[in-house]
Amino acid sequence: MNMCNNLPLYIYNEMSEKEKELFENHLAGCVQCRENLKTCAAVKNASHIQSAPLNAIENIFDKTVRKQPFFNFSKTWKLGFAAAACLMIAVFSVISDHTDYSGAYTSYDKVPVSYEDISNIDSELDEFERIFLA
Amino acid sequence: MKQLNDSELVSLFKTGSNEAFEEIVMRYQADVYSYLLSITKSAEISSDILQDSFIRAFKKLKDYNDENKLKNWLFTLSRNMTMDYYRKNNKYLIPLETQDEDEASVIDYLSDNTPQPIEMAISNGISESVKKALEELSGEERELIYLKDSMTFKEIAEMQNKPIGTLLSKFNRALAKLKKILSETEPEVYNEYVQ
Structure with a gap:
């Protein structure tokens, strides 16, 4: 490798002691390197590091370490309790609609009824009508 | 943690x-942000990319x-x-021939074709002239000089998968260009730093 090429390594102190010694010997006899030395030092000293805006850093934290998890345990518990309560109310209201005071199930929705039963009920109603309207 | x-x-x-991640952000935010500024030359875009990068x-x-x-x-x-x-941002159209080629050419293209105000804040005691002259360099050269603030040549070589010799040659070319720019635009600074 061309010795002049190593100038940045020398300026940025990235040489071993032996390499440094060799380069300093070269530097003593190289006008071009001595000229470039100042430019390189100027670039090195003009530090370009600048901090990011505070709001950018805050945004990073808000979207990472401070981000609320999608599954919020306490909130879920509250919602769960509310849903369970609603379900219970709904179930009880449905059951109570179809239950008489003795607790017997009184819904006729799923009771199979034959034509014979209907005609019997019909005749009983006729009988009641005949007795009470008489 | 520090x-x-x-x-x-x-x-x-x-x-x-989470504290470990906060420390990582605080440790490298300035380095990464400054590096992004060297590529984009825009504080706003650099800030956006910085956030996306750390979230990723x-x-x-x-x-x-x-x-x-x-x-x-x-x-x-x-x-x-x-x-x-x-x-993703169509306002900065990248020529098709550079899309799948060397990323450095994309950086060069973006840096040289997106006229944006130089929003680099100049710290006290630092030569503004040198910084202005740095803006005249190609995107790839400027990127290398900014990276040097945070990394060694060996680290940059590993990151960019390039031999150190190539990076040193590029750095020296950038120095030569910088000298020329300073001698033309800022003769006083040139005399102070170079002569």
Whole structure:
């Protein structure tokens, strides 16, 4: 490798002691390197590091370490309790609609009824009508 | 937390420590932000990409295994995010022939063809003239000089997968260009620094 090429390594102190010694010997006899030395030092000293805006850093934290998890345990518990309560109310209201005071199930929705039963009920109603309207 | 090295911080983060990630952000935000500024020349865009980069890092860090090269990884990540940003934003059209080629050519293209105000804040005691002259360099050369603030040549070579000799040649070319620019635009500074 061309010795002049190593100038940045020398300026940025990235040489071993032996390499440094060799380069300093070269530097003593190289006008071009001595000229470039100042430019390189100027670039090195003009530090370009600048901090990011505070709001950018805050945004990073808000979207990472401070981000609320999608599954919020306490909130879920509250919602769960509310849903369970609603379900219970709904179930009880449905059951109570179809239950008489003795607790017997009184819904006729799923009771199979034959034509014979209907005609019997019909005749009983006729009988009641005949007795009470008489 | 500040005493921990990168490897220890990553290990701690993997155990669920948010403080470890906060320390990683605080440790590298300035380096990454300054590097992004060297590529984009825009504080606003750099800030956006910085945020995206660290959010991506937060998601990917759990699967990251090469703890000793965290800094390189963050720089590579932010570099890739910058490429993605420009590819997604149609206002900065990248010529087709450069899309799948060397990323450096994309950086050069973006840096040289997007006239934006130079929003670099100049710190006290630092030569503004040198910084202005740096803006005249190509995107690739400027990127290398800015990276030098945070990394060694060896680290940059590993990150960019290039031989150190190539980087040194590029750095020396950039220095020569810088000297020429300073002699033409800022003769006083040139005399002060170079003569």
